[in-house]
Amino acid sequence: MVSSRLTNLHPYVPGEQPKDRIYIKLNANENPYPPSPKVIKAVRVAAKKHPEKLGLYPDPDSNELREAISEMLNKSGGVLCRANLEKGKKNGSGAIVTPSEFDKIPFVVTPDMIYAGNGSDEVLSFVFYAFFDSDRKLVLPEHTYSFYPVYGGFYNIPLAKIPLHTDWTLDTEKMLEVANQENSGIIFANPNAPTSLGLTRDEVREMIKKAPHDKVFVVDEAYVDFGGESCIPLLAEFQNLVIVRTTSKSLCGAGQRLGYLVANKELVEAVTTVKNSLNHFPIDFLAQQAGIAACRDAGYYVKCAQNVAFERDEFIDFLREKGWNVLDSQTNFIFCRKDGVSGEEAYRKIKEEGILVRHFATKGIEEYIRITVGTHEQMEALKEVMENL
Numbered sequence: 508m509v510s511s512r513l514t515n516l517h518p519y520v521p522g523e524q525p526k527d528r529i530y531i532k533l534n535a536n537e538n539p540y541p542p543s544p545k546v547i548k549a550v551r552v553a554a555k556k557h558p559e560k561l562g563l564y565p566d567p568d569s570n571e572l573r574e575a576i577s578e579m580l581n582k583s584g585g586v587l588c589r590a591n592l593e594k595g596k597k598n599g600s601g602a603i604v605t606p607s608e609f610d611k612i613p614f615v616v617t618p619d620m621i622y623a624g625n626g627s628d629e630v631l632s633f634v635f636y637a638f639f640d641s642d643r644k645l646v647l648p649e650h651t652y653s654f655y656p657v658y659g660g661f662y663n664i665p666l667a668k669i670p671l672h673t674d675w676t677l678d679t680e681k682m683l684e685v686a687n688q689e690n691s692g693i694i695f696a697n698p699n700a701p702t703s704l705g706l707t708r709d710e711v712r713e714m715i716k717k718a719p720h721d722k723v724f725v726v727d728e729a730y731v732d733f734g735g736e737s738c739i740p741l742l743a744e745f746q747n748l749v750i751v752r753t754t755s756k757s758l759c760g761a762g763q764r765l766g767y768l769v770a771n772k773e774l775v776e777a778v779t780t781v782k783n784s785l786n787h788f789p790i791d792f793l794a795q796q797a798g799i800a801a802c803r804d805a806g807y808y809v810k811c812a813q814n815v816a817f818e819r820d821e822f823i824d825f826l827r828e829k830g831w832n833v834l835d836s837q838t839n840f841i842f843c844r845k846d847g848v849s850g851e852e853a854y855r856k857i858k859e860e861g862i863l864v865r866h867f868a869t870k871g872i873e874e875y876i877r878i879t880v881g882t883h884e885q886m887e888a889l890k891e892v893m894e895n896l
C-alpha cells in the first residue's frame with residue numbers, strides 16, 4: 508500500500524514524553540522557565556480581541572514576526588546570556604537590552620534577512636530541499652543533531668559523516684577536505700549537540716573561507732544564546748552562509764513551534780519559494796503573536812539564559828567533584844559519563860528516581876548521558892540522585 512519512498516524513511520526519535528508518571532523532564536533541552544508573562548498576555552488578548560483572526564488565514568510571510576526577530580537580534584547581538592540589561596523588573600521583563608561589546612553585529616539585521624517557519628526542524632527541512640543535491644555528499648560531523656541524517660534520507664541527499672576528534676571537537680580540516688573534493692555544502696550545530704562544545708566565530712570564519720564558495724554553509728545556532736559565539740556578524744563577509752535558530756530553547760517556546768534562519772536576502776527568497784510550494788502558512792496566527800511578544804521582551808529571556816548558564820556551571824562543578832567526566836558546555840545541556848557506570852544504567856537509575864535524562868544508544872556516544880539544565884530546584888533533586896551513582 509505504501510510508496511517505495513516511504514520504505515526508505517528513518518524517522519527522528521525525540522526525547523520520550525511519558526504519560527505514566529510525572530517526571531522531572533531533563534531530556535529534551537526545553538527551557539525550564541515559562542514564557543514571558545507578556546507572551547501569555549499577547550496570546551490571550553489576540554484570541555479575545557480578534558477571534559475573527561482564528562477564522563482567517565494568517566500572514567503567510569510572518570512579516571511582523573520577522574521584524575521583531577531582526578530587532579531582537581540587533582538588540583542582543585544574537586547571544587542572550589551575554590547581552591546587557593538596564594533597568595526593568597527583577598526577572599528582566601521590560602528591561603533595555605544592548606549587545607555585549609563582543610557580540611555587536613557590525614550591520615543592521617533587516618527583516619528580509621529572516622525566514623521564519625514552523626520550528627527550526629521545518630526550516631532545516633526547507634534548507635535541505637533548497638540547497639543540497641543528491642549528486643554529491645553533504646558534509647556533517649558524525650555526531651551532531653540527529654535530524655540532519657533523517658532529512659538526508661527524506662530528500663535522498665547522500666552524506667559524508669566526518670568522525671569527531673577524540674576530544675569531541677569537530678575535525679574541521681577533514682570536513683573541508685571532503686567538502687572540497689565533493690564540491691558540496693556543510694552543516695553542523697554550533698555549539699554542537701550532543702557534545703555541547705562550540706567553535707569560535709573566528710574558527711567558523713576560517714572554515715567558510717576554505718569551503719566551496721558556491722555551496723551553502725549551514726550553522727545551526729539552536730543553543731548559541733547560552734554562551735556560544737554567533738556567526739551572524741559573518742553574514743557581511745559570506746554570501747553562502749545560512750544561520751538557523753529557534754525559539755524552542757532560549758525563548759522558552761518549544762510548544763509554539765517557531766524557528767527561523769538568518770541569511771542574505773537571495774537565500775531567504777529561495778527558502779520562501781520552497782515554503783510556498785509546500786505549506787503557504789507555516790506559522791499560525793497565535794504563534795506569530797506569541798513570537799512577536801517574546802522578541803519584544805528580550806530582557807526576560809536574557810535573565811532566563813543567564814540563570815540556565817549559572818545552574819549549568821554549578822552542576823558541572825558538582826559532577827566533576829563526584830568523579831564524572833564532563834565536557835565543557837556552552838549550551839543548556841551537559842554531556843557526561845562516569846567510569847564504571849554505563850550510559851544506559853545511569854539513565855535507568857536516574858529515571859527510577861523520577862528524573863528523565865537522555866541516553867543515546869548510538870555507537871560512540873553510548874557511554875554518555877545528556878542532561879538538560881533545569882531550574883535550581885530540579886538540579887538539586889538531580890544532585891541527590893547522581894551523588895550515589
Ligand SMILES: *Cc1c(COP(=O)(O)O)cnc(C)c1O
Nearest residue numbers: 626627628652696729753755766
Ligand atoms: C532543538 C533543536 C532544533 C529544533 O528546534 P525546533 O525549533 O524545536 O524544531 C534544531 N537544531 C538543533 C541543533 C536543536 O537542538
